[in-house]
Amino acid sequence: MVAGGASHRKMHTMIISSAPEGRWNSVAPSGAQREDAVACRPVACATGYRASALPGLLKPANATRCASNQTPAAIAKRTRAATVQGNITLSHASPETRRSSPLDTPPRGTYARATMKTILQMLLGAALAMLGCAQAAEPVGQADTTKWKLVWADEFDYTGLPDPKKWDYEEGFVRNNEPQYYTRGRLENARVENGTLILEARKEPFKNPRFKPGLTKQGKPQRESADYTAASLITQNRATWRYGRMELRAKLPQGEGTWPAFWTLGSNHSTGWPACGEIDIMEYWARKLHEMTSTVHWRKDGKHQQDSGKLNVPESLGEYHVYALEWNAERMDFFCDGNKYHTVPLAKLDEQGDNAFRKPHYILLNLALESRNKKLAATVFPQQFVVDYVRVYEAK
Numbered sequence: 175m176v177a178g179g180a181s182h183r184k185m186h187t188m189i190i191s192s193a194p195e196g197r198w199n200s201v202a203p204s205g206a207q208r209e210d211a212v213a214c215r216p217v218a219c220a221t222g223y224r225a226s227a228l229p230g231l232l233k234p235a236n237a238t239r240c241a242s243n244q245t246p247a248a249i250a251k252r253t254r255a256a257t258v259q260g261n262i263t264l265s266h267a268s269p270e271t272r273r274s275s276p277l278d279t280p281p282r283g284t285y286a287r288a289t290m291k292t293i294l295q296m297l298l299g300a301a302l303a304m305l306g307c308a309q310a311a312e313p314v315g316q317a318d319t320t321k322w323k324l325v326w327a328d329e330f331d332y333t334g335l336p337d338p339k340k341w342d343y344e345e346g347f348v349r350n351n352e353p354q355y356y357t358r359g360r361l362e363n364a365r366v367e368n369g370t371l372i373l374e375a376r377k378e379p380f381k382n383p384r385f386k387p388g389l390t391k392q393g394k395p396q397r398e399s400a401d402y403t404a405a406s407l408i409t410q411n412r413a414t415w416r417y418g419r420m421e422l423r424a425k426l427p428q429g430e431g432t433w434p435a436f437w438t439l440g441s442n443h444s445t446g447w448p449a450c451g452e453i454d455i456m457e458y459w460a461r462k463l464h465e466m467t468s469t470v471h472w473r474k475d476g477k478h479q480q481d482s483g484k485l486n487v488p489e490s491l492g493e494y495h496v497y498a499l500e501w502n503a504e505r506m507d508f509f510c511d512g513n514k515y516h517t518v519p520l521a522k523l524d525e526q527g528d529n530a531f532r533k534p535h536y537i538l539l540n541l542a543l544e545s546r547n548k549k550l551a552a553t554v555f556p557q558q559f560v561v562d563y564v565r566v567y568e569a570k
């Protein structure tokens with residue numbers, strides 16, 4: 175089936191790799207340990223994104239998005255203008271009417287009825303246009319609210335820093351030897367405006383405030399400064415969920431080397447990664463402009479395993495799309511614009527009687543940069559990951 179009115183070519187591939195167990199890097203270590211965590215996941219790690227929509231929560235900004243520019247405000251403005259014009263007609267009549275003989279004067283009330291008819295027609299037209307606009311503005315792939323109950327959301331309908339009651343930050347050089355420094359509470363890198371969250375990667379010198387000469391992390395020296403800044407938001411210590419539907423509506427950056435993601439990690443960090451479990455609901459490398467990926471990472475027999483699905487999306491991923499995970503005790507299903515392209519059964523993820531995906535996870539929303547992409551240097555910055563909303567549902 176089709177999302178967004180166009181068919182998505184399904185390119186589901188399943189990858190089961192058996193790589194040496196990765197060192198801790200997917201889960202941000204706490205405190206100073208977070209800094210300069212240069213260990214990488216053994217394979218390029220995916221971060222998943224999911225998104226859904228709730229018609230009742232459509233923001234005016236969304237509701238007014240219409241291909242024909244039939245915004246309610248514009249319609250109301252035109253309707254008001256038409257009404258005024260109608261009144262003028264009623265008051266002054268047309269030149270032809272004024273030239274007519276009093277004997278030719280239409281029966282009393284004709285002008286009023288004609289004008290009222292015109293106004294009613296205009297109002298009806300405006301109402302139909304608004305209805306059509308609302309239908310056109312309905313994002314494809316939103317949650318079926320007959321099946322799902324909204325339990326948590328950030329619609330980003332405020333201004334300034336992300337809501338601290340919902341989001342915390344990863345800070346520093348967190349994983350994969352990525353070039354960006356994740357900042358905390360810095361509007362340049364994470365801000366809410368115009369109904370959206372903007373995660374912005376910037377090319378700028380940034381001094382590492384935690385740098386101490388001689389201090390190493392896992393045997394590697396700290397970095398004294400970064401050439402790039404960005405942000406990573408997490409719901410850790412704010413909210414976690416086991417099962418449900420996690421949904422994201424977002425525009426992805428298109429600059430080579432950018433790597434936005436919407437994903438989860440098991441909140442039990444004591445097990446390390448990948449034993450804690452990772453669900454990459456949406457992960458995107460902009461070097462592949464039409465391919466988005468979802469991946470599950472887990473530990474099996476002491477080794478890292480992963481299962482990925484890929485979807486080729488003909489439309490630009492720089493425009494809004496809806497990414498979603500539906501997760502229950504049986505399986506995880508991954509969607510883009512309502513198109514299910516990847517499924518992972520939970521039974522496959524059992525590890526010696528344990529299963530990281532039957533336990534709570536928290537959400538991460540970040541804009542990373544690739545460490546080994548040589549074309550990154552030519553990318554024009556800033557680059558933005560624009561998020562309309564994040565919603566979490568429980569099954570009804």
Ligand SMILES: [Ca+2]
Pocket residue numbers: 233329330331369370561562563
């Ligand atoms: Ca929004």
